[in-house]
Amino acid sequence: MESLNVHEERSLLAPELLARWRGLPLGWYAAAPQVVTPHSCGSNPLLAMIDSGHARAEFGFLRRTEHKDIGAGAIGLFNGLVDSRYSKWQCRSVRRIMLALDTDILQGSGLLCEELSSIAWAQDTEFHDPDVALLLRSMVREIAAGSPNGALYAQSLSLGLLLRLSSTHRVDAAPPRERGRLSPVQRREVEALIRADLAGDLSLQKLADAAGFSLPQFTRLFRNSYGQSPHRFVLQQRVARAEALIRAGALPLAVVAQLCGFSSQSHMTSVFARELRMSPGSLRRLSRGNAG
Structure with missing residues (x-):
């Protein structure tokens, strides 16, 4: 999680709470009033959102400079490919949410399939997406509460965020939308697993394996079949x-x-x-x- 704290600011989440989280690596920080941070090409893709407060930012790139006047809900996606030299921040009561889009970490956690493992993310220093903001804030609330909803909820939020970003900020064309449903046999397999392991810490991977699909495909098919997410x-x-x-x-x-x-x-x-x-x-x- 320390690699997310690029501005070296105070974490608002205790290490023991972060250790219980089973989703994408995330940090929540109290921003310093003024900070200058050097950047370089080649770092891991990073999603950053102003959770609260107001900030003025300057991003220095190799051939241009961008100035931003941003408030709560403003999101940036930094893909690690565009040559960024520095960022300067003037913050007023700002809290930041930082989330890593590190393919190696995601593959190691079992959250990714081939469909999502090789996405080329499009850099965007400022955009607004209520769905992404809701997912990021839901992650923070879950971690702050001690991750009471377990791995299934953490993975549902993480996969939902990846799927949302893949439809808005991927360089290549978005995959076709899955319109099918789970078959009656697949539904029985999934429901039997849920009944048998309801007292345990169910994961999306277990449910997807029971149905015989990748995680993204299973999530879409499940929602089409039941009208709600697996976690719900x-x-x-x-x-x-x-x-x-x-x-x-x-x-x-x-x-x-x-x-x-x-x-x-x-x-x-x-x-x-x-x-x-x-x-x-x-x-x-x-x-x-x-x-x-």
Whole structure:
């Protein structure tokens, strides 16, 4: 993660939180009021976003200089190929999100297939994309919370970001959009794996392997088949199983959370509040009242 801190600024994420993250390498930093950073051609591709605050930036390239007046949500993609000599920053209450598009790291983590492993990224020092901004901020929130949603969520966010950028910032033509669906047999295989491993830390790779597809193709086929992402579908299954166990009334809530794949009882409580508009304890009291 230190390689992401190109401006040598204060990290807002503790090392132990970053160690739990299973997605693309990411850092969140409090920007210095003024900084000058030398650059050189050949560094790894980097995605950078102003998460909050306001900044004035100057990018010095070999044959030109760019001046930017940018606020929250401004994103830059630096592909490591354009010869950049330096950047100068004047920042006011700026927090940056920095994310590495390092092909070697991604291949080593199992997140990439052939379709995404050799993308030539188009450099863009400033663009705005609400989808990319949402994904980056969701990553930061997940890491700051201790990655309670596990590898599946981290990989879903990371793959979603890669697919989004590949449709807007790849040099070569975008691949054709996958319009098919999982077959009934493939759906049964995937659903059986989810039921069997609901208490574990499911990953996109396991689900894709069960269906026999690459990660990007599986993600598109799954969404076409179920109308939602794999993470969202698995979360709903966990909530449904937890609800059934709580209504049965025999197990402590902490045990229910463990059996259903939640990282803790508090994680299950926060998910219930969002999905069911009630806490697990309220559901148990309501169930006991109805039983009486």
